[in-house]
Amino acid sequence: MSRYDPNPFEEEEVNPFAVGAGKGKGSGQPSYGGGAFYTTNPGSVPSSNSRLSPLSPEPYDRGATIDIPIDSSKDVKTKEKELQARESELKRREQELKRREDAIARAGIVVEDKNWPPFLPIIHHDIANEIPIHLQRMQYVAFTTWLGMILCLVWNILAVTIAWIKGEGPTIWFLAIIYFISGAPGSYVLWYRPLYRAMRTDSALKFSWFFLFYALHIVFCIFAAVAPPIIFKGKSLTGILAAIDVLNDNGFVAIFYFIGFGLFCLESLLSIWVIQQVLMYFRGSGKAAEMKREAARGTMMAAL
Numbered sequence: 001m002s003r004y005d006p007n008p009f010e011e012e013e014v015n016p017f018a019v020g021a022g023k024g025k026g027s028g029q030p031s032y033g034g035g036a037f038y039t040t041n042p043g044s045v046p047s048s049n050s051r052l053s054p055l056s057p058e059p060y061d062r063g064a065t066i067d068i069p070i071d072s073s074k075d076v077k078t079k080e081k082e083l084q085a086r087e088s089e090l091k092r093r094e095q096e097l098k099r100r101e102d103a104i105a106r107a108g109i110v111v112e113d114k115n116w117p118p119f120l121p122i123i124h125h126d127i128a129n130e131i132p133i134h135l136q137r138m139q140y141v142a143f144t145t146w147l148g149m150i151l152c153l154v155w156n157i158l159a160v161t162i163a164w165i166k167g168e169g170p171t172i173w174f175l176a177i178i179y180f181i182s183g184a185p186g187s188y189v190l191w192y193r194p195l196y197r198a199m200r201t202d203s204a205l206k207f208s209w210f211f212l213f214y215a216l217h218i219v220f221c222i223f224a225a226v227a228p229p230i231i232f233k234g235k236s237l238t239g240i241l242a243a244i245d246v247l248n249d250n251g252f253v254a255i256f257y258f259i260g261f262g263l264f265c266l267e268s269l270l271s272i273w274v275i276q277q278v279l280m281y282f283r284g285s286g287k288a289a290e291m292k293r294e295a296a297r298g299t300m301m302a303a304l
Contacts, residue, residue: 112124123188123193125143125196127139127140127143130200131196131199131200132199135199135281138199138274138277138278138281139195139196139199141270141273141274141277142192142195142274142278143192144270145267145270145271145274146187146188146192148263148266148267148270149183149184149187149217149221149267150183150184150187151263152221152224152260152263152264152267153176153179153180153183153184154180155238155256155259155260155263156176156179156180156224156237156238156260157173157176157177157180158256159238159253159256159257159259159260160172160173160175160176160235160236160238161173161176162252162253162256163235163246163250163253163256163257166249166250166252166253168235168246168253169232171232171236172232172235172236175231175232175236176236176237179236179237183220187217190213190216190217191209191210191213191214191217194206194207194209194210194213195207195210195214195278198210202285207278207282210278211275211278211279211282214271214274214275214278215275217271218268218271218272218275221264221267221268221271222264222268223237223239224237224238224239224264225239225240225261225264225265225268226239226240226241227239227240227241227242227243227261228241229241229242229245233245237260237264238256238257238258238259238260238261238263238264239257239260239261239264240258240261242257243257243258243260243261
C-alpha cells in the first residue's frame with residue numbers, strides 16, 4: 001500500500017445540507033439533481049459529527065457550612081491540661097471543706113442559720129431535724145412556754161395601756177414596756193436556747209444553766225399571776241390582786257387584768273411540767289452524776 005493511499009478506515013465527513021452531497025461516498029439516498037435538497041438516512045450520520053453538550057456547573061450553596069478545624073492538636077492538649085488542673089483544684093477545695101466540717105463537728109460547734117420565724121428569721125430553730133425524736137415532745141412544750149411568756153408580756157402591755165388611758169398614770173405603762181423588753185429576748189437567751197442546745201448536744205453544763213434560769217422564770221410567772229401591791233400597787237402586772245383592785249374602779253379594765261391573770265397561771269403550770277420532765281430525763285440519763293464529776297474536777301483544778 002502506498003503512503004499516499006487514503007486511509008480506508010477514515011470516515012468521510014458529509015454535510016447533509018450541501019448541494020449534491022449525495023454523490024459522494026457514503027450517501028444513503030440518490031441525488032435529485034443540482035440544487036436539490038438532499039437528506040441522508042438519520043441512522044447513517046457519522047459519529048464524528050456528534051458533539052456532547054457540557055454539563056451545567058453545580059449550584060453553589062452559600063448557606064452551607066464547612067467544618068474547618070481551628071484548634072490544633074497542641075491546643076487540645078493544652079485545654080485538657082487546664083481542665084485537669086481545675087478538676088484537681090476543685091477536689092482539693094472539697095477535701096479542705098470536708099476537713100473543716102469534720103473538725104467543727106468534733107469540737108461540738110454547730111453552724112446555726114437563722115430560720116425562724118419564716119417571714120422574718122431572727123433565731124435558729126429546727127426541732128424536727130436536730131433534736132432526738134424521744135425528746136422532741138418535751139422541747140416543743142418548752143418552746144410553747146417561751147412563746148407563752150411573750151404572749152403574757154404583750155397582753156400585759158395591752159391591759160396596762162388601757163388602765164393608763166382610764167387614769168392609772170403612765171408609770172405602770174413604762175414598767176410594762178420594761179418587762180417586755182427584758183423578758184422576751186432574756187427568756188430566749190437565758191433558758192430556752194440553753195435547753196435547746198442541751199437537748200441537741202446532750203451537754204450536762206447547758207442543762208445546769210437551764211435549770212437555774214428556768215426556775216427564776218417560774219418564780220416570775222407566779223409573782224406576775226399574783227401581782228402583790230409592792231411596786232405601784234401591783235398594777236404594772238395583770239395578776240389577781242391587781243385585777244381585784246382595778247375592779248373597784250373600772251370593770252372594763254378589770255376584764256383585761258383577769259385575762260392576763262389566766263395567761264400567767266397557764267404559763268406557770270406549763271413551766272412547772274417542763275422543768276419536771278427535763279429533771280427526770282436529766283437524772284435518768286446519768287447527766288447528774290456527770291455534772292457532779294465535772295464540778296469536782298473543776299474544784300480540784302481550782303485548788304491546785
